[in-house]
Amino acid sequence: MGAALSAAVVVCAVTAVLPAAASAEPTAVAGGLGAGVERISVAADGTLADDNSAGASITSDGRHAVFSSSAQNLTPNGTTGRDRVYVRDQRTGQFKRMGDLTPLQPPVISGDGEYVAYTVKWMRDVRVRQYQVSTGRTASANCSAYSCNQPSLSADGQHTALAILIKRPSLPEHQTIEVQDWNTGGTKATVAEFDHTYPSRPSISGDGRYVAYQDGEANEVFVWDRTSGTTSGPIEDSSEGASLVQLSKDGSKVVYLSGSDTYVYDVRSGTAQLVPNVRGVAIDPTGRYLLYAPNDTNGPSLTLRDLQTGTDAVVSNQPASAETDAVSADGHDVVFQSTAGDIMPGDTKGKSHIYVRHFS
Template sequence: MRAALSAAFAACAVTAVLPGSASAEAGVVGARGAGVERVSAAADGTEADGNSAGASITHDGRRVVFSSSATNLTPDAATEGDSVFVRDQRTKQIQRMGNLAPIQPPVISGDGEYLGYAHQWITNVRIRQYQVGTGRTASLNCSAYSCDQPSLSADGRYTAHVVRSPRQPTFGQRIEVQDWNDGGSNQTVAALDHTQPSRPSISGDGRHVAYQDGKAKDVFVWDRTGGTTSGPIEGPAAQATLVQLSDDGGKVVYLSGSDTYVHDVRTGAAQSLPNVRGVAIDPTGRYLLYAPHDTTGPSLTLRDLRTGTEEIVADQPASAGTDAVSAGGRDVVFQSTADDIVPGDTNGKSDVFVRHFY
């Protein structure tokens, strides 16, 4: 499969120059171990001279992708606008991925081999995907339409995304899955008669896609096996907003009112977490990252859904996105403007950090 996907990229690819550079930023921890470290720093340890945000982490916690307006993270960093960067936590190498400015947070496959992000292309929006190791690139097959909001399977073979027509409002939108091993073919998950939020979230094996109907405020789960859709999973009497589908396809996190729910796809049961906003779930579906509505406490907390135990991710004001938790809840990536998370933070910018729990 990997060879076939590489070939699909190579068929319409150009090789980007991606100079790797060792980062000297140490933060509170050096290599692995409990603590927190800053990810958005230049090779020589110099603080980023721009804001960094929109981070995602791989299943094993090795690679972090984020966007930044900094001009000093790599020698080829852009002089204006945002760029996408990948940092290897093991080697401390940092790379700029392409020369296009992202208009949404970048995403990375669970194995860290592929990433993708939406960017403006003349009057349309396109999704460009990159093979991290080689820099090869390919664009999703969106024909004359715009496509955005990518979600990648664990090995990068499948990309779930949203397709719209800027010049035909009555087109509404489609949620599709592109299979890079099948010549870039697209399979329609759902067709909606509106353009309100419908961000998809795909499982690691590409079998399930969770998505929301932003107009009806319902959440559904599509199963590739029979092309069937179940839902609304929150029930007909409630309104819901999708957060994320776990990589194993077993749990769907959604918001309803002021509460967060974790829906079990197999049993249909839902676990309720009152008065908190779910942010992300780890690939195994066991650990939930949430932000309490009560602003007097920690800004981000990681909860073990099986035991009920919790770990504080950040006491300072901070935020995170989906795909922010590595497998087993070992690492959590987040962003903050606070200057006391690691020593020597004096840039006055939003930085990206990783909290290691073990």
């Protein structure tokens, strides 16, 4: 466990300015042009995905999105109705299927859209499978004879932060958090070790320098710096526990939950900004835009806040959810999933679809 930060955490309240709920979503757009919402779980010919899609993330430039789907009509070779991982090129509308394995957790994509990783069942254990999108080349994270999961990719996909879980009858349960190299599968650095297997949720910065993670047993959040080889934390107020959401890709902000509130911690200053009575979901790569779900169920289900101005923009008025890495740089695009049938016209299937909210 790292030493406590010497800098005090300063909490600044930000008044929520929630737009009034509307009966329908803002005007739909096609091809990512202009402001509005676009459904992307559609085949190249424009037909809806014929089964559920979920767990989406988007690249920093908003061009590529990854998600899992049991739809059989997204690519010509289809599937057998089992969940598979797909990457969609927003510019061309084309899909690539990443392997023929069923993901156990939502897939993640590198900031440049070149690499994808997700967890799969392997014998008695869990493995992290990685794919290079352009070539289809595959690799597995080096987990020895143990399980590994919770992958997080650097911007160029060359570094993967992940948790390695050791649960064997002859050994005490424990885990390590590592940063591994795509090309060699070898360990670049051991970030932390715990004598338990509670979720650690590692989140790596775009340049691979920082990794934020949580001690799931103690409910504490830490930040590791590869350059200095040091760990800072716990970063939260010591009187309350915390649950990690995400480290921004520029390494400047850490989003964590504590009680019914969300905090955005500034790595450089050691201060935290309070966003009260909301559940943080994701932060954009620049650390400026926070995607959150209001705890007040009478309002929008997903909202994007500009942390500099304190202003909010509705992502979805209808019931919806999102993953980390759901926001592109500068908050231009937000990817989310919903089973609501009235987000866009023409949805008669009653399935979970993937949408992108575009902000001009």
